[in-house]
Amino acid sequence: MSAESTPTTGSADFATCDLYDADESLQSLSLQLLNLGGRARFTGPIRTIRCHRDNGLVKELLNSPGDGAVLVVDGSGSLDSALIGDMIAASAIENGWAGVVIHGVIRDREQLAEMDLGVRALGSNPRKSVKDGAGEVDVPVQFGGVSFVPGATLWSDADGVLVSNV
Numbered sequence: 001m002s003a004e005s006t007p008t009t010g011s012a013d014f015a016t017c018d019l020y021d022a023d024e025s026l027q028s029l030s031l032q033l034l035n036l037g038g039r040a041r042f043t044g045p046i047r048t049i050r051c052h053r054d055n056g057l058v059k060e061l062l063n064s065p066g067d068g069a070v071l072v073v074d075g076s077g078s079l080d081s082a083l084i085g086d087m088i089a090a091s092a093i094e095n096g097w098a099g100v101v102i103h104g105v106i107r108d109r110e111q112l113a114e115m116d117l118g119v120r121a122l123g124s125n126p127r128k129s130v131k132d133g134a135g136e137v138d139v140p141v142q143f144g145g146v147s148f149v150p151g152a153t154l155w156s157d158a159d160g161v162l163v164s165n166v
């Protein structure tokens with residue numbers, strides 16, 4: 001299977017191992033983000049947010065049309081407050097987002113595990129974030145040795161996360 005022949009949105013049938021074998025230039029995330037959503041395999045074009053313990057922008061963006069995109073949130077790796085929970089995840093599903101990859105934590109872990117959304121994060125914390133809206137949308141972000149550029153494609157499954165180069 002090649003990356004070119006793989007559907008690029010939604011919960012398509014692919015294997016990240018096969019994609020990597022077909023194209024070793026793909027970026028692979030070594031950071032072991034947990035698979036916490038009910039959709040374990042997801043892919044789509046990347047949108048991004050950079051924020052720190054403030055999920056105002058995350059809530060706003062996931063409440064707008066996702067068109068099959070994956071939102072990558074660089075929460076600077078903070079374990080101190082959740083960047084999404086079940087309400088924000090529900091609005092992401094309603095708005096057609098494929099998934100959310102978070103360098104940070106979530107809450108409502110049991111509920112997210114049952115929801116049809118890809119969710120990867122460092123873990124969970126019941127403490128919520130503030131909603132002042134501080135941060136940046138659709139800027140390139142980096143973590144775990146991977147550069148996440150808006151418009152690049154992300155694939156996530158049980159084995160890990162791959163990102164195309166743009």
Ligand SMILES: O=C([O-])CC(=O)C(=O)O
Nearest residue numbers: 084085086087088128129
């Ligand atoms: O509102 C938040 O900050 C997170 C949350 O609990 C939810 O999405 O349900």
